[in-house]
Amino acid sequence: MILEDAAGPRDLRTVDLEADLVVVGGGLSGTCAAIAAAREGAKVVLVQDRPVLGGNASSEIRLWILGATSHGGNNNRWAREGGIINEILLENQFRNHGGNPVVVDTIIQDWVAREDNITVLVNTVVFHAEMDGNRVRKVHAFNAQNGTMYHLQGSYFADSSGDGILVHLSGAAYRMGAEDASEFDEPMAPGDDYGALLGHSLYFYSKDVGHPVDYVAPDFALKDVEKLIPRYRNFAASEQGCSLWWIEWGGRLDTIHQSEEIKAELQKIVFGVWDYIKNSGNFPESANLTLEWVGTIPGKRESRRAEGDYIMRQRDIVEQVEHEDNISHGGWSIDLHPADGVYSQRGGCNQYHAKGAYGIPFRSMYSRNIENLFINGRLLSASHVAFGSTRVMATSSAVGQAIGTAASLCLKRQITPRELARPEHIGFLKSRLSANGHYVPLYDALAEDNLALDAELAVSSELALNGLPHDAGWKPLVADLAQLLPGPLDHTISVPVLADADSELTVELRLSQKAGNHTPEELVASYRFALAKGEGSIDIPLSSNGKAQYLFVCFLKNGHVSVGQSNALLTGLVTVKKGGLKKVSTQERQEAPEGLGVDSFDFWVPERRPVGKLVAFSTKDHQSPLHVFAKDNLLTGALRPTSGPNAWVAAWDDREAVLSLEWPEPVVARTLILYADCDYDHPLESVQYHHHDRIMPHLVHEGEILADGELVAQFSGNRQAVLHFALPEGRPVRQLVAHLRNSQGQPVALLGLRVE
Known part of the structure; x- marks a missing residue:
């Protein structure tokens, strides 16, 4: 029994906590930062303003986690982010075969709960920062669920909040909107017509209940969908959730302070779209569908972007600039959306890919004027154009691991993030990241402290690679197909082929201009083989011009010919086909408009297991192996x-x-x-x-x-x-x-x- 007599105004319950690192924001980027720092021995407080961790990946929003692999729809081979986010994805693959976002929540919660050095505060909103000159000393936060005020003191802070609340409160330099093309020499910088910000999206799930279900729309639902949404023809009753990511709006507004207005408009759109699907008569297949879930929190794309010692720009992505302090990587396309979103006459996005993955420098991961403040997630120091690529969750998660590890090293060495970026320190950061399975581009992960x-x-x-058994039938050449083989190569291989009529097969050998890329742009040789109807084989002389990189053995499209396949799986070998992937808005070839500052090239993408298989082959005349593992x-x-x-x-x-x-x-x-x-x-x-x-x-x-x-x-x-x-x-x-x-x-x- 608690009795409180009448009194004057009372203060809230206050809890003071001290930590080595205070992480503001419990999305994936903040969560990975907290775990990384805790594993390196730092004491961490992780503050999240929502009931669950995971941000856009959580069950509150339900966006898939993705990064440099881009659904497998680009030329970035073996590009999935490593480290902590890779652990979470591999565990999710095992536990969550049905792709349930609630299970994702539990895995993230498990991964944090395993770390004794992390104190988690959910439902807790940071609203004030105490400063000591150009250092953050303490932040104040309030939890409305337990009526508690928290004073969180730290040696270092990380703003992973998405909207940059600590960046704003601390006085850190930031920007919001799109730069002029001239500032960073970015031809892709959008003009006012396309718009300066990416909007929010609200997702929904439908469910087939096995019997007809009617739907009565709320009064606020959008009317005249066919008139107001130019892309209405792209709606499909079977699509749900993130498949309709382009139900987006708000890029013309202040995406922070007008967020509630944006959400209200998105709710009108979603319920109006569902009314259209159920009641327009254009989707008879929707009869048994019910609206199972509609998000109450929009997935945010863009608001504030902090300024670090370096601001990433278009050139860093397209040209894959090799900064000395590159400690993480990305590979999503430069993915810009029209600010008018679903109401725009334009397509839902404008994606342009680089020929390979790019590095992300450490100088873009801390504030240029607040000396103990790290920045990550959507706050990474980048132009609007570069942000179009760096903003996706798996990339942000890898950056989170980088800054969490960096914070622990700063603590141990009693230095600032800017000092850690110096040549005498950055190598040790790369070593620690690599030791923990995080990928550092162009770095020998095993050469230090081993x-x-x-x-x-x-x-x-x-294993000496002398061939792959022909034990998986035939692959019809309905599209150009390529087997990647590691060089240097100076061999001849025999490949089984099957022709349903007398025909001719063209085989090309191709290389990437850059050794670490996997865009087959350089023609090495071309062969034509006359084939008689029936089963046979062709002998292909291989040459990679002495280069220690992958050679693409390309079998060009021929509807009368199939090549033999193998059930073998082997590290570092993959087969790709020429063509795009609808999920990432690619065609067979990226044709770059003149003057846009991006490259034109063909897409060669893998087919997922169990469809994707290696090409069967054998070496000729007892030659030395193609490759020794x-x-x-x-x-x-x-x-x-x-x-x-x-x-x-x-x-x-x-x-x-x-x-x-x-x-x-x-x-x-x-x-x-x-x-x-x-x-x-x-x-x-x-x-x-x-x-x-x-x-x-x-x-x-x-x-x-x-x-x-x-x-x-x-x-x-x-x-x-x-x-x-x-x-x-x-x-x-x-x-x-x-x-x-x-x-x-x-x-x-x-x-x-x-x-x-």
């Missing part, structure tokens, strides 16, 4: 395929593969880390997509770890890319042995190993 470099490495076998790859290079597979793979018949490390003298080590192949080429959208595999087939799934002959770890059912094994604490070790198996029948493969 005790394994001092040991003698031995493996039970190495050698053990040396375990101690050098990127932890994913780039210009080559970068992998050790055991021989096809070595199902109990063994690797060992032996040091000349015993070493004291804490952890063995193995980096498995989780197929970074697969997009792994979090909701609405059904992925063929629940556990990636390339992964090492089970095994044992021995230290000086003693069993120290066993694992089975693995579904993650980075495996940590604790070693005997404080005890010197001379030999480590790993017995590894793939329970799905594929060769054992690893992309690297590290001992710390």
Whole structure:
């Protein structure tokens, strides 16, 4: 029993918390920042103004998580973001085969709850910042659910709030809207006609209940849909949620202070659209559909963008500029939308892709004038044009891991983010990020702080690629098809073919101009093969002009011809077909308007399993292997395929593969880390997509770890890319042995190993 006598005005309950890092915003970018910092030993407070974490990926909004892979609809091979967001996506693939956004919520909550160093405050809104000169000292926040005021003091702060509340309150420099083309020499900068901001979207789900359901629209629902929405012909009764992302509006308004007005208009549109689908008579297939869910919170795209020491611009994306401090990557198209949204006469978006993934510099991840403030998510320091690519969630999540790791290093070294960007410090940040499975472009992930470099490495076998068995039938050449093979190559291969009539098949050899890209723009050779009706084979002389990069063996479209396929799956090998992907608004070729500052090129995209298979082939005349998946790859290079597979793979018949490390003298080590192949080429959208595999087939799934002959770890059912094994604490070790198996029948493969 609590009795409060009459009194004067009372103060709210107040709680004071101190942390090394205060993260404002619990979307994916803020969540990944908090987890990364906590894993590096920092004490973190994560503040979220909503009841759940995840932001646009949560069940409140239900947008799929996506980034550089762009649904697999661009030429960015093996480009999925690594690290923490990759962990979440791989776990979601296993737990959430139906693509349920509520399950996504639980996985994100699990990942945060595992970290003892994180204090989570949900339903808590930051509204004030206390400053000490050009440093944030404390923020004030209020939770209306528990009636509590929080005073959060920190050494470092990260604004991951999307709308930049802490950027605004702290006095950090920011901008809102589109720059003139002249400011950063950006031909893609939109004029007033296209508009300066991207709008909000509101999503909905429908459900087939198996019997007719009528629908009576609310009075506020939009009328005259056919008249007011020029794209009404694109509505389909079967589409829902993010498939109608272009139900967008608000780009002509202040997307922060007029957000409620934007939401009200979007509600009118959504309920009006559903009324049109149910009652116009144009969609008889909608008879049994009911409106199951409509979001109450719009998915926001753009508002404030903070200014860092560097502002990314169009050139950084299109030309893939190699900044010394690039510590993360992106690859989504420059995806700009008309500010009038669904009411525009224009298409829903205007997407232009680069020929490959690009780097994101650390200087764009902290404020240029508030010395202890990190910025990420939609607040990344970028122009409106560059923001069109960097804004997507998986890219923002990877940036979140980068700043969380950076904050922990700043704390340990007692330096500012600007000082961490200097050459004497940035290498250590790259090393820590790479050690945790995050991809740092053009960086040797294993060359620093790795005790394994001092040991003698031995493996039970190495796969020598002499061919792929023809055991998966035939692939009709209804479109140009290409098999990527790692170079350098100077071999001849034999490929099985089947013709239903006498015909001629053209095969081209192509390379990317840039070794790490996968856009086959450079013609190396062209061959024509006369085919007789029936089954046969063709001998193709391969040459990559001595270059250590992927060669595209292109089989050009011919409706009378099929090539043999293989059921084999092999790290760093993929087949692609020429053509676009409707989901990302691409045609077969990107034709860039003159003067727009982007490139014209063909799209070559993979088909997802189980449809996508490798081309069967064999080498001729006992030649040397096309490629050896050698053990040396375990101690050098990127932890994913780039210009080559970068992998050790055991021989096809070595199902109990063994690797060992032996040091000349015993070493004291804490952890063995193995980096498995989780197929970074697969997009792994979090909701609405059904992925063929629940556990990636390339992964090492089970095994044992021995230290000086003693069993120290066993694992089975693995579904993650980075495996940590604790070693005997404080005890010197001379030999480590790993017995590894793939329970799905594929060769054992690893992309690297590290001992710390």
